[in-house]
Amino acid sequence: MTVLKTEQLTKQFGGLTAVDEVDLEIEQGEGVSLIGPNGAGKSTFINLVTRRLEPSYGEIAFQGDSIIGMDPHEVVQRGMSKSFQTASIFPELTVKENATIAALAAEHGSFRFNFFRNQNSYPAVDELANEVLESVGLYDEREDQADSLDYGNKRRLELGIALAAEPDMLLMDEPTAGMSPDETKSTVDLIKRVKDELDLTFLLVEHDMEIVFDISDRIVVLNRGSVIAEGTPTEVQNDPAVQEAYLGG
Ligand code: ADP
Ligand code: MG
CATH class of the missing domain: 3.40.50.300 (P-loop containing nucleotide triphosphate hydrolases)
Incomplete structure (x- = not known):
């Protein structure tokens, strides 16, 4: 196809x-x-x-x-997703929160608008965020603030954010x-x-x-x-x- x-x-x-x-x-x-x-x-x-x-x-x-x-x-x-753009990271949030927001945004279009109305879908989103962090090798860093990651791990997180949208x-x-x-x-x-x-x-x-x-x-x-x-x-x-x-x- x-x-x-x-x-x-x-x-x-x-x-x-x-x-x-x-x-x-x-x-x-x-x-x-x-x-x-x-x-x-x-x-x-x-x-x-x-x-x-x-x-x-x-x-x-x-x-x-x-x-x-x-x-x-x-x-x-x-x-269609484009990766490796530093602008996609929310530096103040944790690694896990970044992946979760990306997964939510993909799920609902606008996470801000839909998040609180769609609590039911949260377990699936949480699971997806975890899977993505595992596949980019950031699961152990999930509670770290994104800003604290080193250069290589920030690139990993950017890829994770792109992948969380399941492109x-x-x-x-x-x-x-x-x-x-x-x-x-x-x-x-x-x-x-x-x-x-x-x-x-x-x-x-x-x-x-x-x-x-x-x-x-x-x-x-x-x-x-x-x-x-x-x-x-x-x-x-x-x-x-x-x-x-x-x-x-
Ligand atoms: P590459 O990514 O392969 O190095 P680009 O796509 O960036 O090449 O650029 C292709 C050509 O178009 C270049 O000659 C560049 O100077 C020109 N170009 C790219 N963007 C613009 C723009 N916004 N305005 C005018 N010329 C541009
Ligand atoms: Mg170029």
């Missing part, structure tokens, strides 16, 4: 075409990486798909429905940016584990080729807004157009 499908997706900034008629399809359970040189249009593509940017033209379908015209939060509600697809734009080699390794291991455990569908933007080859079922290469290659890690690695874009770019 196709989770995400873009057709001719295009974004122009003045005279610059940042994303140029991109056709992309992602199947349920597939882990896809979007790579390409700086300025290739990767972040712009992610921002189009999450509806943070309006396309110049083209189509985006999520779970079979067009999402053109929808608000970003509506797309999140439908099961059908997770988008990540350079999740390991600014991380030490150890933090990078543990984040990559975490993403792999979560992908296997939850059969997660993801679209990852990452510049570290070692990570990309390790983690992806399929790689899509963008250069100057256009897809120049697509395939398994091995196929892409041996593609002359890719070598040209990276070395000759």
Whole structure:
């Protein structure tokens, strides 16, 4: 089943075409990486798909429905989640409270509005929050204040918050940016584990080729807004157009 499908997706900034008629399809359970040189249009593509940017033209379908015209939060509600944004953490609350709020928000749309009317669903939400904290390795830290977590654990919590919404697809734009080699390794291991455990569908933007080859079922290469290659890690690695874009770019 196709989770995400873009057709001719295009974004122009003045005279610059940042994303140029991109056709992309992602199947349920597939882990896809979007790579390409700086300025290739990767972040712009992610921002189009999450509806943070309006396309110049083209189509985006999520779970079979067009999402053109929808608000970003509506797309999140439908099961698309973007992870590794520090802004998603409530620093004053505990780790567990952060996961619980994320689970509630997903369950009810607006937790503030519905929480006190839907006490019945609380045990399920509590269980989900615990499961998520276990899968990102933060169960033992659940009573800690989020702000007190170290850098690596904050990234784990961000992933947990995204997963608590039980997304059908997770988008990540350079999740390991600014991380030490150890933090990078543990984040990559975490993403792999979560992908296997939850059969997660993801679209990852990452510049570290070692990570990309390790983690992806399929790689899509963008250069100057256009897809120049697509395939398994091995196929892409041996593609002359890719070598040209990276070395000759
Ligand atoms: P990447 O994430 O692959 O490095 P981006 O998607 O950030 O690339 O940028 C693609 C191109 O679009 C770049 O040339 C960038 O300067 C340009 N760009 C991105 N965002 C804007 C914007 N808001 N206004 C004008 N130009 C932009
Ligand atoms: Mg970028």
